[in-house]
Amino acid sequence: ICPGTTFCKRAKQDSVHLGMQIERKYLSQEMPSKMKIGVSGCLNSCTESRMKDVGIIGTVEGWNVYAGGSGGAHPRIGDLIAEVTTEKEALALVDRIIAYYKENAQIERMGEFIDRIGLEAFKAAVLGDLEGAPAESKSDEPAVFLPGHGNDPEPEAPRLEAGAPITPxxxxxDIVDTYPNVVPVLQSIGMGCLGCPSSTAEPLWQAAEIHGVNVYDLVQKLETARKGA
Structure with missing residues (x-):
């Protein structure tokens, strides 16, 4: 994961937020073979996303999603699967790519799988009909969303509006951005890395677990500080 719009002036998209969602879902999952996923916030692709089994690169318009990249002794540049406009669309497409790979691949990397069945067959399976019909796959995940074709994704809610309570x-x-006055509470549990993209992209419950504190006690302290009590 590159720093994205959180810390990099060149970034076009929030790669940290997207990357952490993907990591939370797929970390430690069993795959047919080795699996690497890269998320970059712009076309500079500092994480070499096109050299990963699944790569996502941010653009001005949204996200480019690639599959089949690899380095090492048999390098392969990932194939462009689709260009999507929102983070939700990118996540849906990544889910379908990985689900199809898990269900149908042998003991082979993503690129080897694509080469074996053919790129067009792979794209047809994970994208489905470009008018919005779902692909023929065992996965229950939706096909890539196509704005204007009746399956537009729901608009994303604001992450944390001023006045909204802090939860696990x-x-x-989002806590730091919306309520900077509660930062001392986070620092008091040992969070001295509030400038680190990876740590600040974590949910509160995960940070509490890492630092060995009860998340509900932490929420209470943060809420007290938020309200200025």
Missing amino acids: DTIIR
């Missing part, structure tokens, strides 16, 4: 699922970065 609130992202650290």
